[in-house]
Amino acid sequence: MASLALVDAGPLYSAVDTDEADHRHCLEALSRTDLILVVPALVITEVLYFVNKRLGPRAESAFLNGLKAFQIEAPTPADLGRMAELVEQYSDFPLGGTDASVVALAERLGATTIITLDQRHFGSVKPKHVDSFELLP
Numbered sequence: 001m002a003s004l005a006l007v008d009a010g011p012l013y014s015a016v017d018t019d020e021a022d023h024r025h026c027l028e029a030l031s032r033t034d035l036i037l038v039v040p041a042l043v044i045t046e047v048l049y050f051v052n053k054r055l056g057p058r059a060e061s062a063f064l065n066g067l068k069a070f071q072i073e074a075p076t077p078a079d080l081g082r083m084a085e086l087v088e089q090y091s092d093f094p095l096g097g098t099d100a101s102v103v104a105l106a107e108r109l110g111a112t113t114i115i116t117l118d119q120r121h122f123g124s125v126k127p128k129h130v131d132s133f134e135l136l137p
Contacts, residue, residue: 075104086103102114113136
């Protein structure tokens with residue numbers, strides 16, 4: 001049975017940019033058939049900015065088309081409140097709103113796995129529903 005995994009911005013960008021050091025590892029993680037991949041909507045905005053700025057409109061278009069393979073989730077009003085709590089709680093990182101949206105959505109969906117290159121932030125955050133997240137790749 002497949003389990004849920006939330007996808008952060010870093011692996012999505014690295015999967016698009018073949019020059020990224022983690023490109024192959026990110027593609028492998030995003031191709032796992034044992035995971036149902038969920039992308040928080042705010043993550044998409046972050047990735048779109050970097051894809052367009054660094055790789056151009058054709059890459060941005062290809063990225064948007066590739067998102068059809070993922071489940072996309074927008075934040076709920078309750079998620080926004082939780083995100084605000086997380087941003088304040090982890091202000092010393094700082095933990096920004098996009099990363100907080102990943103945590104809030106993981107908590108809401110009961111997901112324990114996050115595909116991220118940001119080991120520092122997601123390895124330090126203490127989610128409400130588990131002791132810690134499993135971080136991939």
